[in-house]
Amino acid sequence: MKQKNKNPFKGWQFTAEIILWAVRWYLQFPISYRDLERMLADRGIQVDHTTLFRWIQAYAPELDKRVRLHLRMTNGS
Numbered sequence: 001m002k003q004k005n006k007n008p009f010k011g012w013q014f015t016a017e018i019i020l021w022a023v024r025w026y027l028q029f030p031i032s033y034r035d036l037e038r039m040l041a042d043r044g045i046q047v048d049h050t051t052l053f054r055w056i057q058a059y060a061p062e063l064d065k066r067v068r069l070h071l072r073m074t075n076g077s
Helices: 016-028 033-042 049-068
Strands: none
Touching: 016 033, 016 049, 033 049
């Protein structure tokens, strides 16, 4: 029997909370992977910038798709 709700964060060394933190910060602010690595290090989380790149490549499209449903339309002005 196949599982319908596979855990998309399974297999990573870090928790889903930390991964989502990093991806959200990257999407929300104009920040580099190395700056994000330093920000997380300041909070006691040691993660390499290439790992951050992999997380963003893996999770950013899905987060963007889910968030777009809740955004309001702008009038263009």
